[in-house]
Structure formats: C-alpha cells, structure tokens
Amino acid sequence: MGATGRLVALEGIDGCGKTTQARLLAEAVGVEPTAEPGATPVGGALRRVLLDPALPELVPRTEALLMAADRAEHVARVIAPALQAGAWVVTDRYSGSTLAYQGHGRGLGLDDLSWLVAWATGGIQADLSVLVAVDVDTALARAAARVATVDRMERLGVDFQRRVAAGFAAMAAADPERWVAVDGTGTVPEVAAAVRTAVADRLGDPPGGWR
Numbered sequence: 001m002g003a004t005g006r007l008v009a010l011e012g013i014d015g016c017g018k019t020t021q022a023r024l025l026a027e028a029v030g031v032e033p034t035a036e037p038g039a040t041p042v043g044g045a046l047r048r049v050l051l052d053p054a055l056p057e058l059v060p061r062t063e064a065l066l067m068a069a070d071r072a073e074h075v076a077r078v079i080a081p082a083l084q085a086g087a088w089v090v091t092d093r094y095s096g097s098t099l100a101y102q103g104h105g106r107g108l109g110l111d112d113l114s115w116l117v118a119w120a121t122g123g124i125q126a127d128l129s130v131l132v133a134v135d136v137d138t139a140l141a142r143a144a145a146r147v148a149t150v151d152r153m154e155r156l157g158v159d160f161q162r163r164v165a166a167g168f169a170a171m172a173a174a175d176p177e178r179w180v181a182v183d184g185t186g187t188v189p190e191v192a193a194a195v196r197t198a199v200a201d202r203l204g205d206p207p208g209g210w211r
C-alpha cells in the first residue's frame with residue numbers, strides 16, 4: 001500500500017465551537033481546514049439550497065440526499081486526493097453530522113443513512129471523529145450571539161438540537177475506536193489543547209510533526 005493520510009472530523013451541534021477548533025487543529029497539523037457542507041464549487045451551490053432560509057423547507061430525504069451529494073463532491077475532489085497523497089485532512093463536519101441531524105434530528109432511519117453515507121463517500125470513514133461536547137443551552141447562547149448568520153438548520157429549535165446532541169453523544173459512546181468526545185466548555189485554547197491531545201493519542205504525529 002502507498003502513503004495514506006488520516007481524516008479527522010470535528011463534530012458537534014451548532015454553536016459548539018467546532019469551526020474554531022477545526023481551524024486550530026488544522027494549523028497544528030500544518031494543513032488548511034476543510035468543511036461541510038460547501039467546500040467545493042458544487043458543494044457551495046448545494047449549501048445555498050440547504051441553508052437558505054428564503055427557500056421552502058426541504059423534505060428530510062431531500063436534505064439527506066443533498067448533504068450526501070455535497071459529501072460525495074468533497075470526498076472526490078478534496079479528501080480522497082489528499083489522503084492518497086499521504087496528507088492529513090481536518091474537516092469541520094463529516095458523516096457523523098448526517099447521522100446526527102438527518103437521523104437523530106429529522107428521524108430518518110439510521111441504517112438507511114449509514115448506507116447512503118458509505119455510498120456517497122466510497123467507504124472513506126473518518127479515522128477519528130472528535131465530538132466537541134457542549135450542552136445545548138450553552139451552544140444556543142453562542143449561536144444567538146451571531147444572529148446575522150443564523151441559517152435554516154439553526155432555526156430548528158431546542159428540541160431538535162437536543163436530539164442532535166443526544167445522537168452525537170450516543171455515536172461517540174458506541175464507537176470509542178473512531179470517536180472521542182472532548183469537553184467543549186473551556187476556553188478556546190483549553191479545548192484546542194484537549195482536541196490535539198486526543199488526536200495525538202489516537203493517530204500519532206502528522207507528517208512533519210505538530211506545529
């Protein structure tokens with residue numbers, strides 16, 4: 001087998017701080033962070049459809065299919081080539097988000113979604129999914145602080161966010177090989193240190209070492 005990199009996904013509910021943590025982890029690894037949905041040109045168009053509050057609500061299956069389409073583009077155009085080149089990839093959200101939001105949140109079947117995600121990604125799983133765990137009230141308060149950017153998903157309300165949070169926690173607990181939960185309630189540098197320690201424990205050092 002040739003060189004193969006590592007895929008690390010930051011996961012969590014809206015307002016948990018994973019976007020900041022993905023950026024800091026990527027810096028420490030020495031790569032540019034990537035994100036879902038919307039990392040590719042086609043993905044950007046899909047993201048607008050997925051999150052534009054001016055559009056009518058999507059049927060949950062449509063939402064799942066568009067998230068999967070975004071991920072298929074992301075894997076084919078960004079993630080798989082990087083992994084094949086031996087690089088590490090740090091992504092802000094990956095397959096866990098589909099299981100948490102469209103599965104636990106929207107109520108679509110988890111087995112169906114697992115199949116869809118596996119098909120969309122060609123079977124590329126995150127080597128490690130890091131759950132940035134914060135309680136829903138903290139996350140909603142943080143999300144409310146950036147009202148201007150509140151999108152359709154973020155308007156779904158407390159009960160929806162609670163189901164998503166519980167879904168993430170259940171996934172992390174059920175699969176300790178591929179998931180680690182980090183306490184996201186500390187300061188940004190504290191959480192960043194915990195994320196980095198968790199990743200180093202599981203995956204070792206990135207090519208070229210930690211920055």
Ligand code: TYD
Pocket residue numbers: 014015019035036037051067092093094095097098099101102153154
């Ligand atoms: P994200 O870009 O992380 O939100 P933000 O712009 O606030 O940082 O994600 C956008 C929304 O899409 C978020 O509410 C979670 C949702 N989402 C899903 O429902 N399923 C998915 O598979 C993904 C990747 C995201």
